[in-house]
Amino acid sequence: MLFEVAGISKRFGGTVAVDGASFAVREAGIVGLIGPNGAGKTTLFDIICGRQRADAGEVRFEGRRVDGLMPHRLARLGFARSFQECRVLAEETCLDNLLFAAQEKRLWRELLGIVVPPRRAREKARALLAMAGLSRFENVLAGDLSFGQRRLVEIVSALVTEPRVLLLDEPASGVNPTLLGTLHDVLAETVPQMGVLLLLIEHNMEFVMSLAGRVVVMHQGAVLADGTPELVQADARVIDAYLG
Amino acid sequence: MLLGLGVAAALLPVLVPDQPYAVQVLTLSLCSVVPAVGLNLLFGYTGLVSLGHMGFAGVGAYAAALLMKQAGWGFLPALVAGAGMAGIVGLLVGIPCLRLRSHFFIIVTLAVGLILGTLFNNLDWLTGGAEGLPGVPRPRPLLIGELRIVLGTAVGFYWMAVAVTVAAFVVQWAVVRSPFGKSLAAIRQDEAMAAARGVNVFAHKLAVFALSAAIAGAGGALRACFLRVAAPSSFDLGESINLVAVVILGGAGFQAGPAVGSLVFVALPEVLRVASQARLMVFGALLVVMALYSPRGLLGAAVALRRRMRRADAV
Numbered sequence: 001m002l003f004e005v006a007g008i009s010k011r012f013g014g015t016v017a018v019d020g021a022s023f024a025v026r027e028a029g030i031v032g033l034i035g036p037n038g039a040g041k042t043t044l045f046d047i048i049c050g051r052q053r054a055d056a057g058e059v060r061f062e063g064r065r066v067d068g069l070m071p072h073r074l075a076r077l078g079f080a081r082s083f084q085e086c087r088v089l090a091e092e093t094c095l096d097n098l099l100f101a102a103q104e105k106r107l108w109r110e111l112l113g114i115v116v117p118p119r120r121a122r123e124k125a126r127a128l129l130a131m132a133g134l135s136r137f138e139n140v141l142a143g144d145l146s147f148g149q150r151r152l153v154e155i156v157s158a159l160v161t162e163p164r165v166l167l168l169d170e171p172a173s174g175v176n177p178t179l180l181g182t183l184h185d186v187l188a189e190t191v192p193q194m195g196v197l198l199l200l201i202e203h204n205m206e207f208v209m210s211l212a213g214r215v216v217v218m219h220q221g222a223v224l225a226d227g228t229p230e231l232v233q234a235d236a237r238v239i240d241a242y243l244g
Numbered sequence: 245m246l247l248g249l250g251v252a253a254a255l256l257p258v259l260v261p262d263q264p265y266a267v268q269v270l271t272l273s274l275c276s277v278v279p280a281v282g283l284n285l286l287f288g289y290t291g292l293v294s295l296g297h298m299g300f301a302g303v304g305a306y307a308a309a310l311l312m313k314q315a316g317w318g319f320l321p322a323l324v325a326g327a328g329m330a331g332i333v334g335l336l337v338g339i340p341c342l343r344l345r346s347h348f349f350i351i352v353t354l355a356v357g358l359i360l361g362t363l364f365n366n367l368d369w370l371t372g373g374a375e376g377l378p379g380v381p382r383p384r385p386l387l388i389g390e391l392r393i394v395l396g397t398a399v400g401f402y403w404m405a406v407a408v409t410v411a412a413f414v415v416q417w418a419v420v421r422s423p424f425g426k427s428l429a430a431i432r433q434d435e436a437m438a439a440a441r442g443v444n445v446f447a448h449k450l451a452v453f454a455l456s457a458a459i460a461g462a463g464g465a466l467r468a469c470f471l472r473v474a475a476p477s478s479f480d481l482g483e484s485i486n487l488v489a490v491v492i493l494g495g496a497g498f499q500a501g502p503a504v505g506s507l508v509f510v511a512l513p514e515v516l517r518v519a520s521q522a523r524l525m526v527f528g529a530l531l532v533v534m535a536l537y538s539p540r541g542l543l544g545a546a547v548a549l550r551r552r553m554r555r556a557d558a559v
Contacts, residue, residue, distance in 0.1 A: 049440065075442030087437040089430055100430055103423045105442035107451060110424035118423060161441070 001063065002027055003165060003197055008057035008067075009221075010043055017043040019221030020057070025214075028164075030191055030198045032212035032229070034205070036242045039218040041201045042084065045169055048199070049081050050074050061165065072105070078164030082154050082171055090143030094134055094153050097142050098125035101157040121160065128156040131189070133182050148179035155183065159190055165197045172204040180207065187211060205243070209233065217242065246413055246500050253406050257399045267402045271470055273510040274405040278463030280490045280502030281412040286456035287488070288496035289420060291432030292342075292449065293350045296357020297460050297487050302364050302479030304330040304461020305468035309377045310370075312469070319383035319395070323408065323465040330461020331454045338453040342446060357484045364476040376475030380468055401470060408466050409503075412459055416499060419455070428452055489531060495541030504542055 003025040010018040018040040025031055033041055046052040048059055050071040059067035066074060089097050102121040104110070109118075129135055132152045137145060142153050151171060158166055172180055188211060191198045202208040208215065209229040217225040217232055219241045225232050232238055253274075257267055279301045286292050308326035311317040317325070341352045364371045371377065382396040383404065394400045419425045427448055430438040439445050468474040477483075486509070494505025509527065538545040 051436075070444075071436075071439040072442050072444045075440060081440050083437070083440075087434050089433045089437070091433055092429070096426075100426045101441050103426065105423075105427060105444070107424075107444060107447045110422065110427060110448075111451065114418050114422040114424055117421075157441075 004060040032208040032215040035218035040221040080158035080163035081167040084169040088142040102160045148175040172207045269514045273506045275467035277506040279460040282456040282459030290428040295354040298479045298484040299357040299360030300330045300457035300460040301464030305464035305474040308465035309474035326465035327458040327462040331458030334457025335454040378473045495543030498543040
């Protein structure tokens with residue numbers, strides 16, 4: 001089993017945010033995570049990313065327990081993520097954003113790098129920027145870009161690290177249709193090629209259904225349905241709870 | 245720019261001889277440039293404000309003074325040892341303090357500065373109390389083969405201060421351009437994001453805190469040797485605040501910031517003979533103006549001005 005969420009629960013005071021959510025992923029690919037607001041998607045996401053601790057349950061990656069690990073430890077295991085609010089290094093250029101993401105982050109390697117400057121992944125970074133149509137913004141500060149462009153920078157920065165698991169939290173929100181098309185194409189091309197597991201929280205059904213090979217529907221903190229996009233879209237309970 | 249400043253600083257006594265006062269004033273400003281470089285790495289690049297940084301300079305100063313006076317060490321080994329000592333103290337202090345965030349961290353650094361100042365003032369058997377440790381010997385001449393470089397004279401010491409300062413700037417330059425420096429900049433811009441990309445934020449902060457304390461310690465050792473005394477008043481809270489002012493004034497996060505800040509903050513008032521009393525008032529006002537109109541200091545203002553002029557040219 002590549003990746004497994006087993007019986008995760010989390011409550012905030014009297015509110016149960018996640019209530020025994022479970023699903024397992026056998027191999028790399030694109031898995032959509034959908035559900036109405038308050039279904040517990042983002043809380044589950046935060047638990048997987050090490051931002052919060054679960055009250056019960058486990059998250060396993062290649063059989064190894066990874067819940068409760070610090071975010072930087074997860075990153076070194078091959079986890080990469082985007083943030084719902086979109087986070088980039090606003091004071092650095094697009095290229096530098098990618099080069100920072102790609103660099104080796106262990107402290108002793110970085111300290112060694114003060115004396116012996118390491119090789120930088122310029123070519124790979126440029127190729128990804130080109131794929132995202134951002135080549136002409138290479139030397140523009142990320143903070144000067146539009147929201148949609150920043151979103152693309154954030155996601156290709158995550159991709160340049162060659163992650164094993166990529167977690168994207170509502171990547172389509174606030175992105176205009178043209179850039180959304182670019183984002184769709186970047187993900188559809190790189191994810192199978194890199195052999196990465198992409199876990200995608202999304203409200204834009206067209207976007208998620210066209211990308212994902214499998215969709216997990218959450219409702220009231222638990223998994224309501226789990227299957228191919230066609231199967232899920234035809235499920236009466238899902239239509240009732242979410243799709244309407 | 246830094247290269248030019250360094251060369252100009254080194255040539256100054258040759259081009260303009262017989263200016264002992266100017267040499268003294270410049271040496272004194274160099275003594276604050278070095279700790280300012282340390283603070284710039286911490287504050288300007290990593291975004292961590294330390295309000296007690298001269299405390300670490302004091303650790304370096306006392307360690308170097310003791311080694312030179314009691315153990316008869318030469319100046320350079322004592323300087324390196326002082327820097328190392330300050331770095332170790334920085335490391336130990338950093339372990340509990342860096343768990344705190346933003347303003348809580350700032351308040352604790354204030355306390356650390358006060359505690360170190362109190363220790364300098366009261367550990368009579370070690371630091372000589374309020375009197376300090378007077379009679380720090382002048383540096384011995386440096387012998388490189390047949391070459392004998394006299395460091396005991398004012399100009400000789402000035403050149404050595406320039407060399408130490410250049411070394412501090414070289415360290416800063418190497419750190420800033422390295423992957424370590426990039427991670428520090430990422431921590432300043434967005435800590436949660438840096439962590440999600442694999443930066444061990446705490447370990448990185450600790451490393452830069454210790455490095456920054458060590459550079460401050462080297463500056464303290466330089467000052468103790470120049471003034472020939474390690475005294476608590478050189479490393480008290482007021483001096484720590486002045487150091488923050490130097491970094492902000494020059495431009496936090498600019499490599500040349502500490503040099504520009506110190507020249508304006510230390511040397512200019514000295515030359516204009518308004519030292520001590522009036523300085524604090526003038527600079528207090530200046531800092532308010534800075535905060536309002538140019539949060540990135542004099543260099544930030546210069547960069548903005550140049551950009552505006554270019555734009556005007558283009559039109």
